[in-house]
Amino acid sequence: xxxxxxxxxxxxxxxxxxxxxxDVQGQVTQRSVLDALEARYPMLRGTIRDxxxxxxxxxxRFFACEQDLSHELPDTPLPEPVATGAEPFMVVxxxxxx
Numbered sequence: 001x002x003x004x005x006x007x008x009x010x011x012x013x014x015x016x017x018x019x020x021x022x023d024v025q026g027q028v029t030q031r032s033v034l035d036a037l038e039a040r041y042p043m044l045r046g047t048i049r050d051x052x053x054x055x056x057x058x059x060x061r062f063f064a065c066e067q068d069l070s071h072e073l074p075d076t077p078l079p080e081p082v083a084t085g086a087e088p089f090m091v092v093x094x095x096x097x098x
Contacts, residue, residue, distance in 0.1 A: 002033055003088035010048070010091065014041040019088060028083040030062060031074040048091060063090040 001021040011018055022036045031054075038045045049056050054074070056062070061070040065079045065087050081087035 001085050002028060002036070002082065003085055004033065004037055005088045005090040007091060007093040009093065010044060013043055013047065016041065021085075027075075028078045029075050030069065030072065030078065030089075033078065033089055034074075059094040061092045061094050063092055064088070 002024050003019055003021055005019050006014065006016060008018075014020075020037070020040070022033070022040055024032045024036045026032060034048060037048075045051065047057070048060055056070060061068060062072075063069060064082045067079070069076075069078070077083070078089060079087070082089050
């Protein structure tokens with residue numbers, strides 16, 4: 001089971017807890033985690049990544065194991081602690097402004 005932490009606005013949209021657990025088949029990557037998340041919570045499609053290009057939305061960031069993974073390629077394997085469920089994959093709404 002992969003643990004995914006969602007920001008408040010996406011939790012409300014999905015009617016989910018702050019941390020959800022999803023099954024991911026095969027290699028654990030950003031793409032496979034987001035595919036599984038969107039399959040379980042279809043209302044999240046298009047909120048984290050663009051419908052057409054599948055690219056991360058500009059004000060969304062991904063973190064795991066105290067690392068910013070936002071600019072990693074979608075098929076790069078996530079850190080082992082995420083793949084084993086020891087650490088969560090975090091979807092974070094970026095803060096802007098001054």
